[in-house]
Amino acid sequence: MQSGLPENMLSLTNVSAVYMGSILALRNVSLSVPRGSMIALLGPNGSGKTTTLKTISNLLSLDRGRVTKGSIVYEGKPIHGASPAQLVQNGIVQVLEGRRCFLGLTVDENLAVAANNTRNTDHRIVSGAEEIYAFFPSLARQRRKKVEMLSGGEQQMVAIGRALLAQPKLLLLDEPSMGLAPKLVSQIFETIRNLNRTLGLTILVAEQNASVALKHSDYGYILNNGSVTGGGEVAELLESEEVKYSYLGQPPDKAQRQGNDLSATNWMT
Amino acid sequence: MLYRIARRLPSSHSDSLRIIARKEDRAIALVAGLFILLVVPAIAGDYVLSALLIPFLILSIAAIGLNLVMGYAGQASLGTGGFMAVGAYTSYKLATNIPEIPIVLDFFLGGLAAALAGILFGLPSLRLKAFYLAISTLAFQFFAEWLFSKVSWFWNDNASGVVSIPAFDVLGITIEGPRQSYYLVCAIVAIMTLAAVNLMRSHVGRRWMAIRDNETAARLMGISVPAAKLQAFAISSFYCGVAGALWSFVYLKTLGVSSYSIDISFKIIFMIVIGGMGTILGSFIGAAFVLLMPVVLNAVTVALSLPIDTGSVSSLEQIFFGVLVIYFVLVEPRGIMHLLGKLHKKLVSWPLNIGR
Amino acid sequence: MFEDFQFFVEVLISGLLTGILYSLVAIGFVLIYKASNVFNFAQGAMVLFAATTLVGISGFGLNIWFSALLTIPVMALLAYLVEILILRRMVNSTPISMFMATIGLSFVLLGLTQLIWGSGVHLLEFGLPSGQFIVGDVFINQFDLSVAAICAILVAGLVIFFQHTKVGLSLRAVAEDHQAAVSVGVSLSKVWVIVWFIAGIVCLVTGMVWGAKLGVQPALNLIALKALPVIVLGGLTSIPGAIVGGLIIGASEKLFEVFLGSAFGGATESWVPYVVAILFLLVKPSGLFGSTQIGRI
Missing domain, CATH: 3.40.50.300 (P-loop containing nucleotide triphosphate hydrolases)
Structure with a gap:
């Protein structure tokens, strides 16, 4: 550190x-x-x-x-x-919900938008678009295609690659x-x-x-x-009843069902 | 502020149906009504009546009309002037060619003709939204301006495009002085305002507002969107048509297409933007504001004896309105009505809210 | 019969060439709509403002081209003011309120123009040829043809700018999805200023051309409003649409006026473009080249 x-x-x-x-x-x-x-x-x-x-x-x-x-x-x-x-x-760079690629632009152009608009030089984490293509080889083959032609997963890769080029x-x-x-x-x-x-x-x-x-x-x-209703190390969370019940689809103990955790999560039902 | 308003809910169905819920408010309304009918015409001079109050009342009707379609039903319209022209020319044709019809009925028939035009040019609203619709109403505006300036049949083939309105009487009384005109307009405004208020409290108004707020949701709830939109256009245009007829017959005493140009459409849009979209009272406030502002501006330049010629004053006025509209759209999109509402809230809890 | 046909072709060509004038305004319009999602009613006022400023500056005895050069920073200032005073406060407003705000803006601009430069008709002359020449049996106006050339140069310049520069790419990204563009570091304010500035330049060119044809006068505002049916016809977001739309509108209004208008009393150009556009829209609501938008519930 x-x-x-x-x-x-x-x-x-x-x-x-x-x-x-x-x-x-x-x-x-x-x-x-x-x-x-x-x-x-x-x-x-x-x-x-x-x-x-x-x-x-x-x-x-x-x-x-x-x-x-x-x-x-x-x-x-x-x-x-x-x-x-x-x-x-x-x-601080965000990848928006639903990918939000520039659908009418090519993969190359999508990445270039981020690369062009990033001025900082002190914390570069990727050198350029080529490094992104090395991460996501399937994008490299389609770099001149419009993003709207790509599958959902590939679009997510474009979105992540684009964010990386903003040097987060x-x-x-x-x-x-x-x-x-x-x-x-x-x-x-x-x-x-x-x-x-x-x-x-x-x-x-x-x-x-x-x-x-x-x-x-x-x-x-x-x-x-x-x-925020809870938080902790991943291992703890995986064991917590609230997470198990609400997020992992495991039935809670009977005792837990009458507990407070449930009232906080009744949006699920 | 003057009386207790907390915990005063209607206790019966007929109570909850009242337009003005509290009896104190009703008393205030009654006093205000008497003031308008008895005191105003007595103390106001001819100039104030004929140059300020009468145009104010007439344009309020048009503003209510536009508010119905734009503020309540959410359909943009730039064609108010055109609809007013339809009302005016129809009334003129009827009044001059079929004198047997009472003149007030002519006004309403003019409104009906405008309503038909409204339905016809509202048809695109079934397929088009927002700007597209604004453009199609703009088309109507330009078409109406052209029609009433080229086809001389509409003004009985007179040599001049601007014709004077013959004197007319209502219920045997000849309308000539500003006081008679004032009462006539007051009566029509009262009827139409009451109708609009009630219409907006009924299922009709709720249907329009549902469409304004979310057209798809409204459709899914079983509202017939096309019918409701056309209804909104028709009723709105009816109001504009009546206002247009009154504008010529009572206020201008002449009929010419230039009084119904796109400028008046904008003026009325400004009224509802400034007064408050989707409120009937806001239409009145906006109309008063838009009409009074130039008078005040003029008075100020005269009082300060600023060396500004009239051309510059009108340019300044234009800039001023532009800035106002931008201000209201950006900062106070619910108009003066909302400002008043906030003020009222503050006054009601005064002095407990001091320092808050 | 042949005479008739020849006449028809002449009318058609003059209509098409007038249509290019509409296309010019419409292009500025499309630029602004694409980048800032604003349906800019003030476009006509901007044309008048640019042209009048140019004439006003040249009134100090300056060369017309030099005055045009001096007008450019004025348009930049306008773009900057529009951004800080209006656009940045309107992010995510409803389209209709944006539209209202631009109506307000058009009033401010028209008022300013008249306040500063007066409302008279000013002549603007910058050396466009005015003769006619004959192709086959058809007369063609040299002036209109040079306007077409200017339009072509302008469009070529815009295409190069948008397709081959970094700023142009950022503009296209904002047009695609402004929030996503911001999320990777594009500055919306900067993009908006640039777009409105470019639109301002387009307005200046338009104003010069129209000023040379009709004189610089307040009526230009109303004529420039015909860009509205043009872009509606062409699809709000398409520059080719703006050009083709302009040609269609120009040709149809001229043909209607010459062959049918007299029967209706003439001067039908004031409304025919709008009706043509609406009739077209009823058939194809997204316009000629517009993208079909998917409404979100």
């Missing part, structure tokens, strides 16, 4: 966020992302996973949302109110599994974990598929109705 930098690359303290000035989407969310780790953010639809990521990357501002209280500290400095483009230059220190991934076949999902997660290990990239991934996400992460947080 480099000296002089805090151990936590990112920490959120009591962050609340609203949409349209009034719709509360996050309530007192606190979480920390240690340098070099891969963190999973679990939770059902509407629990605030996407909002949490967009709060960090401040893409929230494009959705008419804003942070109402709390602090977000990145690399020891508060980043509240910085423009999304500025945050990308500082190394902290990569935010929103539901990389969305709409992909189970086999592809684990492949994508293996790739992501691989990026985390080989490039030393810190990753925060929001995911509904808890079993895959936990399998490949160091640490997990659980979001419910806009608040």
Whole structure:
């Protein structure tokens, strides 16, 4: 670990966020992302996973949302109110939910958009598009094709490759599994974990598929109705009844069924 | 502020159907009504009546009309001036060629003709949305301007394109002075406002609002979207048509196509944007605001004896309205009505909210 | 019969060439719509603003080309102001409120133009040829033909800019998906300023050409509004659509006016383009080259 930098690359303290000035989407969310780790953010639809990521990357501002209280500290400095483009230059890059590739542009052009707009030179993690093609050989064969011609999995690769070319220190991934076949999902997660290990990239991934996400992460947080309701080492989480019941599809003990955990998760039923 | 409003819910069905829920408010409305009918015409001079109040009331009808289709049903329309022209020319043709028909009925028949035009040009709204629809109503605007400037049949083949309106009487009273005109317009405005308010409280209004807020959801709930949209266009155009007829017959006393140009369409759009989209009262507030602003601006330049010629004043006015519209769209999209609502809330809890 | 046909061809050609003028405005329109999703009603006002500013500057006794050069920073300033005062506050607003805001903008621009430069008709002359020449038996106006050439150069320039420069690529990315573009470091503000600036330049060129043809006068605003049916016909997002749409609108309004208009009292150009566009839309709602948009529930 480099000296002089805090151990936590990112920490959120009591962050609340609203949409349209009034719709509360996050309530007192606190979480920390240690340098070099891969963190999973679990939770059902509407629990605030996407909002949490967009709060960090401040893409929230494009959705008419804003942070109402709390602090977000990145690399020891508060980043509240910085423009999304500025945050990308500082190394916070998000892969949006649903991939969101530039469908009418070719694979090459998709990657070039990111490469062209990244000015920082101090933390380059990939040298250029060729390195991305080395990661994802199937993209290399189709580099002059329009992205709309590519399959869902390949589009996800383009989205991740594009994000890497923005030279992130902290990569935010929103539901990389969305709409992909189970086999592809684990492949994508293996790739992501691989990026985390080989490039030393810190990753925060929001995911509904808890079993895959936990399998490949160091640490997990659980979001419910806009608040963090649980968190811990992956091994602990895999053993916790709440996660087992709500996310892994395992029936809880009878005793647990009457417990408090269930009331917090009755959105599932 | 004046009386207690907390925990006063309607206790019977007929209570909940009232337009004005609280009896104190009803008393205020009654006093205001009497003031408008008795005091205003007594104290207001001829100038205030004929140059401010009458055009204000007439354009309020048009603003309500546009608000119905744009604020409630969510269908953009740039053709208000055109619909007003249809109303005006139809009334003129009827009044001059079939004098047996009472003149007020002519106004409403003019509105009916405008409603037909509204249905015809609302048809594209079944296939088109947002801008496309705005363009198609713009088409109607330009078509109407052309039609009423080229086809002299509409103004009885007079040599001049601007014809004067013959004197007319209502219920045996000849409408000549500003006071008679004022009462006539007041009566029509009252009827049409009441109708609009009630219509928007009924299933018709709720249907329109459902379509405005989410067309697909509305369709899935079993609302016939095409029928409701055409209905909105028809009723809206009816209001605009009546307003157009009154504009010529009562206010201008002449009929010429230039009084129904695209400028008036914009003026009325500004009224509802500034007053408040989707509120009937907002139409009145917006109309008053848009009409009074130039008067105030003029008065200010005169009072300060600024060395500005009239051309520059009108340019300034244009800039001013542009800035206002941008401001309201960006900062206060629900218009002055929303501002008033906020003010009211503050006043109600005053002085407990001081410092908050 | 042959005479008739020859006349028809002449009318058609003059209509097509007028249509190119509409295409010019429409191109600026499409640029703005693609990049910032704003249906810019103020396009006509921008044309008038650019042309009047140019004439006003040359009124100080400057060469016309030099004045045009000086107008360019004015258009840049306009783009910058539009971005900081309107666009950045309107991210994700409904299309209709954006549209309303541009109506407001057009009022501001028209008012400013008249306030600063007055509302008279100014002549603008920058040396476009005005003679006619004959191909076969058909007269062709040299002026209109040079306009077509200017349009071609402009479009070629835009294509090169968008397809072969880094900034152009960023603009295309924003047009595809602005949030995704931001997520990889594209600055929306910068892109919007650039697009509105380019549209401003297109407006300047349009204003010069039209000013040379009709004189610079407030009525230009209304004529420029005909870009609306043009882009509606061509599809909101397509530059080829804007060009073909302009040609169709130009030709159809001229043909209608010459062969049918007199029976209706003439001056039908004020509404025929709109009706043509709407009738076309009823058949194909996305326009000639427009992408079919999938509405989200």
